[in-house]
Amino acid sequence: MLIPMQRIVLARRPDGAPSEADFRLEDTTLRELGEKEVAVENLYLSLDPYMRGRMDDAKSYAKPVPIGGTMEGGTVGRVIASTSPRFVEGDIVVGQFGWATHGVLPAREVRKAATDYAPPSASLGVLGMPGFTGWYGLKELGRPQKGETLVVAAATGPVGQMVGQLGKALGLYVVGVAGGADKCRFAVETLGFDMCVDHRDYDDAAALRVALAEACPDGIDVYYENVGGMVLEAVIGLMNPFGRMPVCGTIAYYNLGGLGAGDAPGPNMLPRMMRAILVNKLNVHGFIIMDHWDRYGDFLAEVGPMVKDGRIRYQEDVADGLAAAPANFLAMLKGGNFGKTIVRLAGDGA
Ligand SMILES: NC(=O)c1ccc[n+]([C@@H]2O[C@H](COP(=O)([O-])OP(=O)(O)OC[C@H]3O[C@@H](n4cnc5c(N)ncnc54)[C@H](OP(=O)(O)O)[C@@H]3O)[C@@H](O)[C@H]2O)c1
Known part of the structure; x- marks a missing residue:
């Protein structure tokens, strides 16, 4: 039939x-x-x-x-x-x-x-591809240590929700970046982030950088990269020596087309980016979660119970x-x- x-x-x-x-x-x-x-x-x-x-x-x-x-x-x-x-x-x-x-x-x-x-x-x-991505990227590539500072943008999306809450569960100081006051309030009051910066409040990367520097008085040890663009520009100079940057997504650039397509408008970030990576000995690590699907069972065994009992919302x-x-x-x-x-x-x- x-x-x-x-x-x-x-x-x-x-x-x-x-x-x-x-x-x-x-x-x-x-x-x-x-x-x-x-x-x-x-x-x-x-x-x-x-x-x-x-x-x-x-x-x-x-x-x-x-x-x-x-x-x-x-x-x-x-x-x-x-x-x-x-x-x-x-x-x-x-x-x-x-x-x-x-x-x-x-x-x-x-x-x-x-x-x-x-x-x-x-x-x-939370228990599917995006949650698994947040778990893998933070734990395997972010190598978070208790007391360190973690920054994650798109903080209230499924990847950001997982990254920030796992960061808190591991004893980190967690700062979200999100678009709008409601999202920022949710990140702090419901998800338990320490701070959340509303990127829409700032006209340029320099102003956002000042806000992030205030929110992160000890610098940034782990920047979980979800967006690129102005947030990356603001963050790069605030990274601490030996900082880690799991590169999960660059949504600010998705409309530019694929590899080899046009550049983002604005100043050329490459020199500043490369100097920061060198001088601060940063570990910048791109990943695509479909290469790591063998770890999904480990993720589910660890995070499934945390979702069930409400430790991860x-x-x-x-x-x-x-x-x-x-x-x-x-x-x-x-x-x-x-x-x-x-x-x-x-x-x-x-
Ligand atoms: N590497 C992998 O295998 C893998 C797997 C899954 C997801 N990802 C990536 O992870 C990222 C988050 O995914 P998700 O599913 O959790 O998405 P999501 O947060 O539900 O949605 C995307 C969010 O990106 C933010 N955004 C869009 N343009 C922006 C800009 N120019 N600057 C700053 N923020 C911007 C918006 O949040 P605000 O309103 O808060 O700004 C938007 O809600 C995406 O880049 C995605 O491609 C990668």
Whole structure:
């Protein structure tokens, strides 16, 4: 029996900032199951900054979405059919099923959702790819030590929430950078950060640097890099000797295109950046979490119980219906989200 479904495809490649016209909602049918495959009805779709990169036909760590192809995306779904012994109908699973109401994937690309610890949607955020990214980047590359100062921007997004709360749990002094007073209040009052600086209060990197210097009287030992741009410019001169900079994301540059594309407007930061790295003997370490998926079990064993008992809190920003995905994705890229950006496609999976 053919199952009707909807999907959102990439209609055209953006030139600079993307717009809703770059996407198209289509009616289609779910393809037949092959051997050792799983079909799901998606319950929740995750919207993440990396998807901006998939819209460009540019050199990167992953292939672009083809024009007319389903937008790539992680989902939590309920299994509706399976030809794999690993999954049965009704299982709640996670996979890259895409911006779609339904999907089919090989069973080896699907895992059970972490519902022992939290509701299904959490497997896209705090206990999913972004939370895991924050844990890996901070612990493995940030090498945080009790009493040190940690700065993280995009502080109330799913990566920043994890980084800052883990930092506090490890005994660090944690300063967030976020866009807006509400986000900053949330970072301090709900997530337990020591301070949060609102980057929208400052016109340029020099002014932001003064604010960060006041917020970090002992300098910065770990800068967990999520954004680049003005925040990076402000932070670089405040790093302490032997500081660590896990480079997780540079969202301020995502509309410039892929590797080899244009430069950001403004002064050339390279000389200042390279001198700071040399003179302060900084460890700047880029990483892509898909290279470290073998560590997901360690992450879940450590952080799952912390989420379950409330030591790690999380905020989700949930929209309803597949058609809402483009607008919420575009808003998230510009800071319009408050917490992990998710689209609810069906019931809660319970
Ligand atoms: N390396 C990896 O494998 C990996 C995996 C997952 C995520 N990431 C990266 O981690 C970063 C955070 O991801 P997330 O899912 O937690 O995103 P998120 O925080 O939910 O959303 C992105 C946030 O970036 C901030 N932002 C956007 N433009 C900015 C700018 N020019 N300057 C300062 N802040 C800006 C906005 O927050 P404010 O309103 O607070 O400014 C926005 O809400 C992203 O760069 C993402 O690409 C990397």
